[in-house]
Amino acid sequence: MSEYFLLLLATALVNNVVLVKFLGLCPFMGVSNKLDSAIGMGFATTFVLTLSAASSWLIERFVLEPLGIEYLRILTFIMVIAAVVQFTEMVVRKTSPVLYQVLGIFLPLITTNCAVLGVALLNVQQDHTFVESLLYGFGSAMGFTLVMVMFAGLRERLALADVPATFAGAPIGFIVAGLLSLAFLGFSGLAAP
């Protein structure tokens, strides 16, 4: 049980997808202007990431490996991810029209969020079991959501701060992202024996 907890903690904090592995930077910069939309995007991505990590593991184990066609891995995974994203879009549209409007174009763009494909491929690379890959996906997504929410909060305050004209807008956003990344590197101390 404790190893699962450690895996979750390690993927969410120590190997954070956004700030340590630098995956999924597009929504990280794009949807972090407002806290509400960042939370919504975080949860939508969590749903997609967990579901696609699990389904891509199943496909890898029961379709690609027995048939010996591992070279089609990326193609197949992208297909599965696209289907899951479409499904998520329908669910969000049905359950929360407001969120659907807020997320706008970024919802279908989860398909091209490299964190989603990255996690699915890392699962294969690291020979995870089904439960492990499910937790790996969920942990990464939690880390993603955490970082999105933190960054959105920071940017909401930055909007009110007196930033020098040269740095106003995106540049100060990138600097803050860099500082956040440095701070997250500190978590690697957790992994040290």
Place this chain on the structure above:
Amino acid sequence: MTEALLSLTVLGVTLGALLGLAARYLSVKESPLKAELTDMMPGTNCGQCGQPGCAAAADALIGGQAEVTLCPPGGRALAAELAKKLGIVVDLSAMEEHEPLIAFVNEDRCIGCTRCLRECPTDALVGGPKSMHTVIRPLCTGCEACVEVCPTDCIDMLPVEKTLRNWYWPKPASNQQSGNIAA
């Protein structure tokens, strides 16, 4: 080879079927009134009404947050149509009926910054970086989106000049106004 083809085909068909089923069970019913109102609007999403687009304006109309007179490019004709559709009685006489205006680029002031090109919802402005811009007159809907962004204020809204091609006999007065004379 065969396995690869077959497995991808099966996967694609299965996922497609699942998505099709999901689309049926998770479908969202849009109000048919909204679609009708959106069709009546000019459809350029110019934003002069203060809503983010024509569909949003139709929503606001249905919800009662906006008046039927909200659309400047549509003018009095659109307001009358909308009022009829929504069953509202509005006094439109206060709404001034201006003659159709279209954009005109003052060429001695245009610096070729291409900002107006990006704003135009109907691609009626042509030109390139650092070269003169101009308006394709039949395409301009007079939404004034380009006027604000011009850094040198070189775009004016001018009335369409009367030529032999677009002049027409004035329409006869409508029944309402001529009613008194007949009676």
